[in-house]
Amino acid sequence: MEKSFTPNWINQAPVPGSFRSIFKYGDPNGFKHPNKKLYEELKNHFQLTDDDFIEKESTGNELVDIRQKPELSNEQINFFIKLCGAENVSAKEYERLKFSTGKTLEEALLLRQGKIEKITDLVVHPRNKKEIAEMVKYCNTEKIPVYVYGGGSSVNLGFYPEKGGITLVLSTHLNKITEFNELNQTVKVQAGMMGPEFEHALNNADKLYHAKHKYTCGHFPQSFEYSSVGGWFVTLGSGQQSSYYGDAGNLVLAVEMISPSGAIITKDYPAMATGPKILDIIKGSEGIFGIIVELTWKIYRYMPENRQYFSFIFPTWQSAVAAAREISQGEFGMPAVFRISDPEETHHGLKLYGIEDTIFDKIMSFRGFKPMQRCLFLGTADGEKNFAKNIKKQVRKICKKHGAMYLTAYPVKKWEPGRYRDPYLREDLMDYGIIIDTLETSVKWDNLHQIHEQCRAYVKSRPDTICMTHASHFYPQGTNLYFIFIMKESDRAAYLKFQRGLIDEIEKSGGSLSHHHGIGRMIKQWMPKHLGDNQVDVLRALKRHFDPNDIMNPGALI
């Protein structure tokens, strides 16, 4: 009887107007509850019983009931109302909290307790870039800070309105493709367009734009469904197929930015030698120089019919890394999805993707691929048919050489449809006082193992903490490491101490402060040590140039 117990995972949309409706990830009606295997594993790991999953620790389903007047004068508020229309301006506390909140664990921990810190003074939904230019000008004169809310998926307090001011929501109106250029294989897209709408339009370019072909944007971060094109670019994001398509920074050909020092429309040539590229100077600026209003995005042919799928199991992490390096340096083109999991992630992944206890599992075990040593590799290849097939062929050859067993397309095909859904697990776990969070870093082949070992040792030094790691963005010179940790913890201060320790460890072990999440406010204190003062000074000089009054996302990045 006890065996069949399933926690009463919340399966309803959050109460409208509640804290949960703000911090819950993604679709209010979207859920991904831990499956049986994961649930058993969690109980086992944290020495819990079913009894611990009867009563929820917190749900955050309480209504947001706060009173906090905007720290703006009526005259100022009226300026925005007059400019953008009353229907596009809100001073309501709920709205202001909603558009001040990203997706960090620390925000969720706070909101679950019904607590809030700083919220924005006014939420404005600009209708066009002219209104944005007017607002930036006005805010510069009045010294009103300006934050931009794209999809709200920041995991580092990227738009947290720490100094008050106004928050612009770009997805409400600036969410369209304004130009489709099949000859150049580019589109102009407004910064607030969300991933699914963008990709849908490109996939249907034949119908929507009378194009000869269908297209894809090539950028599929885990936050794809709840992040905006502009956000992808300003944070230097990377998608799950970045090894083939490139990172967001590479996928953008030109941008239009409005800053206090004026508007900038960068040139859209595929290459040029006219000094340092202003586009590059803006890439990754996280809103501190100005507001990206429009982007010229490089599109690719959408050819799912050519896609190749492949999965492997390696005897060890060392062999998986060695094979991944050989593939990345093999000069036969790169896989699109390209992901290797370390032993602990493989252990959980085999459960999550339904491999455990299948025929695969039996063969693996029979062949000596031992649990907590073996490592999973998931891959796909895109592009022209022969090109994609040859990638699969070469990958198989290299993996075999490194002792791997071919697991067919099955595991990666199991992984693919659920790949945007993992964040939904967070709410279920936190309802019972278990937290799941991530940090990530760039590594080179020659320091990958050291960073992996050192950071894992740090995480594992906390008792009963799960630490899963994968590498999922590959380059000939290295890759990234993505750490996922799960622990029993509800105390925000204790968690933050742990998190800071891990950032310290990443930095000390030689990793980058971020591969693709950006810096925001969570990691910025490490920037001078990491880059050196001389380099941070360059960013400061640019900041002074673009935004002398420090009104653009003040406090972020540097």
Added chain:
Amino acid sequence: MEKSFTPNWINQAPVPGSFRSIFKYGDPNGFKHPNKKLYEELKNHFQLTDDDFIEKESTGNELVDIRQKPELSNEQINFFIKLCGAENVSAKEYERLKFSTGKTLEEALLLRQGKIEKITDLVVHPRNKKEIAEMVKYCNTEKIPVYVYGGGSSVNLGFYPEKGGITLVLSTHLNKITEFNELNQTVKVQAGMMGPEFEHALNNADKLYHAKHKYTCGHFPQSFEYSSVGGWFVTLGSGQQSSYYGDAGNLVLAVEMISPSGAIITKDYPAMATGPKILDIIKGSEGIFGIIVELTWKIYRYMPENRQYFSFIFPTWQSAVAAAREISQGEFGMPAVFRISDPEETHHGLKLYGIEDTIFDKIMSFRGFKPMQRCLFLGTADGEKNFAKNIKKQVRKICKKHGAMYLTAYPVKKWEPGRYRDPYLREDLMDYGIIIDTLETSVKWDNLHQIHEQCRAYVKSRPDTICMTHASHFYPQGTNLYFIFIMKESDRAAYLKFQRGLIDEIEKSGGSLSHHHGIGRMIKQWMPKHLGDNQVDVLRALKRHFDPNDIMNPGALI
């Protein structure tokens, strides 16, 4: 008898100490005289006879005999002598002229007449980066301008010492690979290392560094033999195989730069999301921010055994461009050499590469590929064997679809060995008052034809002017256009007027001011109009930050 006349092309190294020894391109003993066909064509085109090629107009073989004291105090000169050793400092006029001179046509025209303009005050050959740091510090205090001479191949007055000061020659001592990292597939290389030595070391990595494989730098500009690694990077150069290997800016992972505001060593992760990348801010800065002393270069496997060769003839320029676009957007990997010539360049190319009057020529003509309409395509593919073979296969399919005839590997194999030698033609022609020069631009697919037509119309509006164009660096979004023009002209002012008119035309027709030659001093006056003041202001702000006293290559770029 007249038929067998050959001009008495100079076939000896320039007189030591002469102006010619300074302006002659490349190897003093290197020559590429116009072949019979080209000579006949030139006579024909410019309505000349053999008589016009009896007496040379100028040779520049006169000795440099100028007196110009350095505008530096003895105390200042002694500082450099004390720091770098007397053997590494020269105030001799010949040396100072030599290291002040690049490879523009306007410099050659001037020197042929024994005239000089500004020359540097002192030539210094630093022995290490510590000495460079000391000098930059001292020069900043003393407000002495600093120019850097890499390989001296600038075609836009990139290091012309317009304000006097000192010129640092990096190739004398800073010319080594300091670290070979096979795991990361990177090398650290000093900025003054020249192309051939760099490539030779990488090709022999198995012997020199006990590497498992041989490697290549992937960057082969026409100036390869007489340009330095640092120069490739600061000017944002592109090599003849850039469509596969990437432009110089993409081939560099990290740099060390010494500027008046301090030293910067950028991070060498393959990707990172820690704000705008300082490396990108330095890319293409042409020495105005500081001196690049060392670079981390991404190397590739050297596998000439896998190289595929292919050549085609297209019925028209339109069909060649359409095929090139389809190849660039085909997602099967990019050819390495990838070059299409317009009808006028094809006309001359078929002569130069020895195709004219061969069996190919007969078949082409028979099949209706008409002179002055037909267009030549030369290509190679590098990388893993199946990958390279598939590129050739897909390219053939696309070219056939666009009406091209396959010309086998022969033309590209004829072109390949002489590809660095074309600049040697210049001296022969100028000896008889004929000049050859180039300008280049980036284009997008949707404005390629307009730019090509408009710029050609401008060049052809000058009577009897040859104008050959090719595209040789391809991206899914566009390519470059490279204009080569030959004319009978010895008057410098008249030539400069023509040249300025063409830069105007490039800009007005929608091309970039440069795809890969950079800006230097020749093109900088167009920068504010081209990029817009707001963008040039960003570069100015960076300049002020790095170099508040304007001592680093003052007057270049902006």
